[in-house]
Amino acid sequence: MKLNGYETLICNCERTMTLDGKKICKAADGRDEPDVFSNLCRVEVGKFAEALSENAKVLVACTQEAPLFSELAEEQAFDGELRFANIRERAGWSTDKTANSAKIAALLADAAHSSEPSGSISIQSSGQCLVYGAGQQALDTARKLNARIPTSLLLSDVGDVIPPVSSEIALFKGRITKAEGHLGAFEIVVDGYAPLMPSARQSADFVMARDGASSSCALILDMSGEPSLFTGGHLREGYKKVDAGDPARVMEAMFELADMAGEFEKPLYVRYDSSICAHSRSLKTGCTRCLDVCPAGAITSIGDIVEIDPVICGGCGSCSAVCPTGAASYAMPQRADLIGRIDTLVTTYRRAGGKTPEILVHDNSFGLELISMSARFGRGLPSHVLPLGVNEVTQIGHDAMLAMMAAGVSRIHLIANPARMEELSGSEAQIELTQAMAAGLGYECTINMICEADPDALDARVWTDKPAPALKAHAISGVGSKRDITRTMLGLLHADAPAPHDIIALPDNAPYGQIIVNTDTCTLCQACVGACPVNAIGDNPDKPQLSFTEAACVQCGLCRTTCPEGAITLEPRYNFAASALSPSILNEEEPFACISCGKDFGTRSTIEKITAQLAGKHAMFADSEASKLIQMCDNCRIEHQANSNNDPFSGGA
Numbered sequence: 001m002k003l004n005g006y007e008t009l010i011c012n013c014e015r016t017m018t019l020d021g022k023k024i025c026k027a028a029d030g031r032d033e034p035d036v037f038s039n040l041c042r043v044e045v046g047k048f049a050e051a052l053s054e055n056a057k058v059l060v061a062c063t064q065e066a067p068l069f070s071e072l073a074e075e076q077a078f079d080g081e082l083r084f085a086n087i088r089e090r091a092g093w094s095t096d097k098t099a100n101s102a103k104i105a106a107l108l109a110d111a112a113h114s115s116e117p118s119g120s121i122s123i124q125s126s127g128q129c130l131v132y133g134a135g136q137q138a139l140d141t142a143r144k145l146n147a148r149i150p151t152s153l154l155l156s157d158v159g160d161v162i163p164p165v166s167s168e169i170a171l172f173k174g175r176i177t178k179a180e181g182h183l184g185a186f187e188i189v190v191d192g193y194a195p196l197m198p199s200a201r202q203s204a205d206f207v208m209a210r211d212g213a214s215s216s217c218a219l220i221l222d223m224s225g226e227p228s229l230f231t232g233g234h235l236r237e238g239y240k241k242v243d244a245g246d247p248a249r250v251m252e253a254m255f256e257l258a259d260m261a262g263e264f265e266k267p268l269y270v271r272y273d274s275s276i277c278a279h280s281r282s283l284k285t286g287c288t289r290c291l292d293v294c295p296a297g298a299i300t301s302i303g304d305i306v307e308i309d310p311v312i313c314g315g316c317g318s319c320s321a322v323c324p325t326g327a328a329s330y331a332m333p334q335r336a337d338l339i340g341r342i343d344t345l346v347t348t349y350r351r352a353g354g355k356t357p358e359i360l361v362h363d364n365s366f367g368l369e370l371i372s373m374s375a376r377f378g379r380g381l382p383s384h385v386l387p388l389g390v391n392e393v394t395q396i397g398h399d400a401m402l403a404m405m406a407a408g409v410s411r412i413h414l415i416a417n418p419a420r421m422e423e424l425s426g427s428e429a430q431i432e433l434t435q436a437m438a439a440g441l442g443y444e445c446t447i448n449m450i451c452e453a454d455p456d457a458l459d460a461r462v463w464t465d466k467p468a469p470a471l472k473a474h475a476i477s478g479v480g481s482k483r484d485i486t487r488t489m490l491g492l493l494h495a496d497a498p499a500p501h502d503i504i505a506l507p508d509n510a511p512y513g514q515i516i517v518n519t520d521t522c523t524l525c526q527a528c529v530g531a532c533p534v535n536a537i538g539d540n541p542d543k544p545q546l547s548f549t550e551a552a553c554v555q556c557g558l559c560r561t562t563c564p565e566g567a568i569t570l571e572p573r574y575n576f577a578a579s580a581l582s583p584s585i586l587n588e589e590e591p592f593a594c595i596s597c598g599k600d601f602g603t604r605s606t607i608e609k610i611t612a613q614l615a616g617k618h619a620m621f622a623d624s625e626a627s628k629l630i631q632m633c634d635n636c637r638i639e640h641q642a643n644s645n646n647d648p649f650s651g652g653a
Contacts, residue, residue, distance in 0.1 A: 127261025183238030235314030317395025442499025
């Protein structure tokens with residue numbers, strides 16, 4: 001079957017799935033009704049080889065045997081494109097007796113969708129490993145690891161260590177007080193650092209202890225039982241923290257580290273555009289959303305912008321999800337490709353006759369495993385629940401969830417790993433924001449965060465007797481910036497809303513809203529204009545005036561922080577009115593004309609206020625002649641002083 005340019009091979013896995021090739025072909029809008037194989041990876045593997053010889057692009061609806069198929073393609077010197085789709089655990093293995101052809105067609109179309117590559121960086125690792133732990137167990141572990149990669153040992157506690165017979169590994173004691181760096185380039189600082197005495201006999205003796213010793217290594221195996229050396233240590237490649245009391249996990253970590261010597265290509269998970277970053281201006285801090293949610297400590301503030309270390313970045317995507325401007329943008333896949341996949345998945349399903357689609361977002365490790373367990377031992381997924389596999393569930397922001405709604409999806413499920421609960425604050429805020437927007441338009445939209453390791457818990461969430469409310473489906477596109485996409489999706493939803501409102505109240509810290517200026521205290525000094533990183537606040541070169549374009553505002557708070565009068569407050573909300581796209585006047589005044597030359601300068605209220613406070617009350621403006629200086633422009637003020645008897649620039653007699 002030809003589907004989206006791919007020769008597509010489907011298999012019912014020894015008849016454990018009921019697949020109707022004719023219906024799938026029709027649902028997928030494909031050509032040439034496909035054969036439904038039963039044992040493509042074994043008895044019928046010749047059909048796979050035949051497909052490779054006749055086609056440049058091949059899609060196999062099986063992921064379990066992907067390594068075998070890839071090996072066969074390599075042996076056949078296949079230089080085309082080979083892809084795989086999981087239709088078994090995610091569709092075919094289910095107790096739902098409803099026809100699943102529409103869902104399988106959608107999954108095949110999603111697998112055929114082409115996304116722009118994210119790019120990568122090269123990392124070099126010498127493989128030099130530091131084992132950090134206590135007692136004889138740490139020494140035994142270091143010895144075993146040293147047989148594979150060069151290893152040294154730092155004892156956090158000497159304990160029951162027996163001095164080794166030979167010195168094949170460097171042995172020290174001490175406590176790590178500081179650690180930084182990444183795979184291939186870790187730097188540590190150690191207090192109480194002391195080498196083993198060569199003459200140690202019955203017990204390990206160490207000499208010349210000193211504090212502040214520094215060292216470097218490529219890898220770290222931390223079995224000390226102390227707090228992690230790094231923020232989000234489980235995301236720091238090359239650093240393995242394990243419980244010394246769990247021999248299986250220790251062995252697993254050793255195997256993983258033993259393979260981390262050489263040159264590696266790491267994906268560039270996030271793209272960053274500093275020109276639209278709203279972090280800071282003139283040392284005044286505004287938006288810190290990405291800094292607040294990064295679990296790996298990969299983001300740091302460097303003045304008015306932030307810096308994302310691509311080597312430390314663990315790829316969770318939280319920064320992209322919460323970034324109000326799109327300055328931090330996830331690249332696996334990019335936003336446009338993610339929206340494109342959502343459109344492909346839902347459109348194909350609906351075109352094939354599917355009703356009330358729901359989307360289940362999962363990663364391809366924990367989430368896929370949970371789905372697999374449900375398929376094997378539980379009910380599997382219903383035929384209307386469409387799985388969307390992504391690199392990390394935390395990369396999904398409100399723009400993507402609104403796109404799902406605009407495509408006609410009224411229930412969204414996200415599978416999160418309960419072992420990584422600390423990474424979910426950004427996702428929870430995005431769900432709250434999306435639901436506030438949906439509720440403000442009268443939609444009944446359910447967004448479930450499934451954060452359990454029990455497949456029965458997954459079944460309980462996705463199987464329900466209450467059908468999802470029907471939403472009108474629209475063709476969606478990922479063209480434009482993050483805010484452009486959000487406004488487009490909200491526009492589609494607003495047009496069909498059960499209860500459309502022009503203004504929706506949003507939760508605190510939402511990236512949409514207006515600013516309120518207290519005109520009684522605002523002096524129109526324009527400090528906020530220079531501070532605004534997105535040009536939402538403007539001035540008028542011809543008169544004292546402050547304007548505001550609500551659609552551009554990201555609620556970073558820089559204007560509020562910068563205002564010397566404390567005259568600005570923020571109001572998170574979403575404004576659908578066309579007026580939000582154009583500047584509106586927040587404050588304006590008549591300018592004050594110089595009493596000498598007539599040139600406009602300053603505002604009338606400011607000059608009059610200063611005059612009232614200083615004229616006749618301050619030594620510099622004690623008489624009426626001196627008080628006139630306050631009401632003059634800068635040029636006239638200098639001329640007046642130069643021609644007076646009290647010229648501050650005149651010399652002595």
